[in-house]
Every structure is written in C-alpha cells, then in structure tokens.
Amino acid sequence: MRFTSPDAMQRYAALARVAAQTVVGLDFDGTLAPIVEDPEKARIHPRGPGVLLTLAAQVRGVVIVTGRPARQVVALGSLDDVGTSFSDQGRELQVFGQYGNERWSSRDRRVIGPRPPQGLASFLGELPRILRRCDASDAFIEEKGLAVAVHTRRLPNADAAFQLLLPELAISAQRHGMKVEPGRHVIEVRAPGADKGDVVRKLARDLGAGGFCFVGDDLGDLDAFHAVAELREEGLPTLLVCSASDEESALVPLSDVVVSGPDGVLTFLAKLAADAAAS
Numbered sequence: 107m108r109f110t111s112p113d114a115m116q117r118y119a120a121l122a123r124v125a126a127q128t129v130v131g132l133d134f135d136g137t138l139a140p141i142v143e144d145p146e147k148a149r150i151h152p153r154g155p156g157v158l159l160t161l162a163a164q165v166r167g168v169v170i171v172t173g174r175p176a177r178q179v180v181a182l183g184s185l186d187d188v189g190t191s192f193s194d195q196g197r198e199l200q201v202f203g204q205y206g207n208e209r210w211s212s213r214d215r216r217v218i219g220p221r222p223p224q225g226l227a228s229f230l231g232e233l234p235r236i237l238r239r240c241d242a243s244d245a246f247i248e249e250k251g252l253a254v255a256v257h258t259r260r261l262p263n264a265d266a267a268f269q270l271l272l273p274e275l276a277i278s279a280q281r282h283g284m285k286v287e288p289g290r291h292v293i294e295v296r297a298p299g300a301d302k303g304d305v306v307r308k309l310a311r312d313l314g315a316g317g318f319c320f321v322g323d324d325l326g327d328l329d330a331f332h333a334v335a336e337l338r339e340e341g342l343p344t345l346l347v348c349s350a351s352d353e354e355s356a357l358v359p360l361s362d363v364v365v366s367g368p369d370g371v372l373t374f375l376a377k378l379a380a381d382a383a384a385s
C-alpha cells in the first residue's frame with residue numbers, strides 16, 4: 107500500500123476519524139475480484155466477504171458499484187450470504203449494477219432497473235458484421251440485458267483487436283443511440299446516461315455521508331473518482347484508492363492510495379476497518 111503524497115496520508119487519517127459517517131464505494135472486477143480470462147469464472151477474493159463485513163461494522167455504508175448486472179455480481183460475490191450477515195449486524199449491503207442503472211439491496215433482495223435501451227437490438231444485429239470486418243469474430247460477447255460487452259482478452263492479439271474495434275463500435279453505437287464504455291480488454295456498448303459518478307453523488311446525498319472513499323481499477327471508475335473529487339472540493343473528507351495493474355494506469359494520478367490488485371484492496375480495507383475501530 108503506497109500513499110501518493112503527504113497530503114494523501116493526512117486524508118487517510120481524516121477519513122479514519124469520520125469512518126462512522128463514511129460511505130465506501132467499491133468496484134467489483136479488478137478491485138474485489140481478481141481478473142480472469144473468462145468473465146463467467148470471476149469470483150470475489152476469498153477474503154472479500156469477511157473484510158466487507160468487518161468494514162460494515164465501522165462505516166455508514168458499504169456499496170458495490172459495478173459495470174456488471176447487479177444480479178450477476180450478487181452471484182459471483184456470494185452477496186446473498188454476505189447480505190444476510192450484514193442484516194444480522196443491522197447493516198445494509200447495496201449493489202449498483204450496470205453503471206448505476208440497476209440497484210440491489212440486502213434488505214429486499216430485488217433488482218430494480220430500467221428496460222433495455224431501444225437501440226440495443228438493432229446494434230446487436232450489426233455486431234457480427236463489425237466483428238468480421240475487424241477479424242474479431244472469436245471475441246467473447248457478453249450480453250448483459252441493458253448492454254453488450256465485446257471482450258478481446260482471449261483473442262490472439264488482444265491489444266490490437268481492442269484498438270481496431272473501438273472506433274468501429276463507437277460509430278455503430280452512436281448510430282443506434284448508444285455509447286461505448288472501454289475497459290480492460292473489453293468494449294461495452296450501453297445506453298448513455300447513468301455512470302458511477304451519479305451513484306457516488308446519490309449515495310453521498312441519500313446516506314448523508316460525512317466522508318467518502320472509492321476504490322476502483324479501470325476507466326469505468328473515472329466518473330466515480332471525479333465525483334469524489336467534487337465532494338472533496340465541497341469540504342468532505344475523502345479518499346481515492348487505485349487497485350493497480352499492468353493493464354490500466356489512468357486512475358493512478360488521481361489516487362491517494364495505490365495498492366496491488368484485489369489482494370492489496372482487501373488488505374487496505376481491513377486496515378481502514380481496524381484504524382476506524384481504534385479511533
């Protein structure tokens with residue numbers, strides 16, 4: 107765990123002091139779950155459930171904010187069981203899925219979300235042609251209900267395929283009233299509108315946050331980082347934590363703390379819980 111500046115160290119200490127009023131927002135893939143080749147095989151880090159529960163006892167809210175469908179993250183994170191433990195402690199676990207379009211809570215266990223965007227079906231009709239044109243017909247396609255993700259990770263030249271596909275998918279997405287959301291060897295096509303920054307602002311408001319910490323690893327977390335930075339400008343104690351990887355470094359210059367992948371994230375969260383309990 108590395109503080110990026112002396113100010114960042116002070117921000118950590120200030121946040122630990124107001125932990126009881128602090129909301130902790132956590133990305134899933136690359137942050138709570140190690141990156142794997144097959145998105146269906148991703149699972150929460152083995153220490154995840156225990157650390158989330160320990161942290162929940164010290165803070166106002168623990169919230170997972172992900173690009174995945176909420177129901178899928180509940181399954182991959184064993185969050186039904188984690189949610190039961192939260193409830194036993196009188197806490198609520200929330201999951202905002204598909205960049206804030208869906209919400210799941212351990213209180214009612216329902217996913218609330220919108221209907222698929224209008225342009226999605228027509229975009230999907232065009233997708234095979236684009237993949238053929240970019241010599242990427244073997245890309246893994248993840249249909250997410252509200253969006254579709256084109257994964258290049260398992261293609262022979264993942265980076266080149268990503269670079270070739272990105273502009274092509276962006277043009278087609280725009281034609282169908284959608285937008286692209288690039289990530290770690292993935293290009294997602296989804297409706298414009300909600301993003302993780304909106305989730306941060308909503309949580310800060312709804313939970314009356316007296317502090318905010320967000321942990322992420324990828325481009326889709328940038329909106330959340332910017333929203334937390336705005337809260338900081340308004341005077342709220344905040345902390346931005348990057349789950350670092352060789353694949354994506356965009357969050358590093360914005361971060362107060364840089365940790366090494368999900369293993370480092372869990373160690374950081376356990377330390378925050380311990381320091382909060384001590385203060």
Ligand SMILES: O=P(O)(O)OC[C@H]1O[C@H](O[C@H]2O[C@H](CO)[C@@H](O)[C@H](O)[C@H]2O)[C@H](O)[C@@H](O)[C@@H]1O
Pocket residue numbers: 133134135136140141142143144145146148171172173174248255257259289290291292294324326
């Ligand atoms: O917001 P997140 O929770 O980080 O979700 C972002 C995307 O994560 C998933 O893809 C990433 O993880 C896969 C499994 O480790 C990996 O194979 C892939 O290369 C990564 O980009 C997920 O499949 C996407 O739907 C999410 O949008």
